[in-house]
Amino acid sequence: MDEIRVFPIIITKDKGSNEYPYFVEIPYIDGMTEGKSIADAMEMAKDYIGTFSLENDLPESNTKLPKVKEEVVVTLVTVNVSEYKRKHDNRAVKKIITIPNYLNELGKENGINFSEIMTAALKKKLRA
Template sequence: MDSIKVFPIIITENKDNSAYPYFVEIPDLDGMTEGQSIADAIKMAKDYIGTYSLENSLPKSNTNLPSVQGDAIATLVTVNVSEYKRKHDNKVVKKTITIPNYLNELGKENNINFSEVMTAALKKKLNV
């Protein structure tokens, strides 16, 4: 079952920063990031939360919007932590495959890295 977390973020426009004019605070994680647009800022917040989850335990979801000052925006973001971990898990696993002997022999003669070839083929097949 997927683990979906919800956290509030605060987006503040910083007109002095033309490259990344949207500053994002993630209060529940004491985190911050930036974005080139509001949509990008939300995407970056989700990525921050997902990345944080790879090495840290996330606190309980929080749907309480914080109060903000001026033109700041408070909103909620959701992150499917299970999906994020699946997509970013680069741990190597051993698989046993069956191929015709002639391909095995040709591959060995040509110093083919079978794991590399299989990884590339799977990425292409799965559009990753």
């Protein structure tokens, strides 16, 4: 079962910035990011939370909206942490495979990187 988390975010428009005018605060993980539009800011917040989850434990979901000034947007974002980790966790893991000896010998003679070949084959097979 996938791990789904929900967090409030605070979006403030910075009238002085043209490229990324929407500043995003993610108070429950002390995160900050920015976006080109409100929708982009929400996506950037989801990405920030997902990236944060790769190396840190996330707090439990929190749907309590913080009190803020009237000129800001407060909303909730939902992040499928499990899906994010499946797509973005690039840590190397050691796997043991069995291949015929003649392929092993030919590969060594030709300087083949077996891990690189296996990764490419898996990506192709899994369309990843």
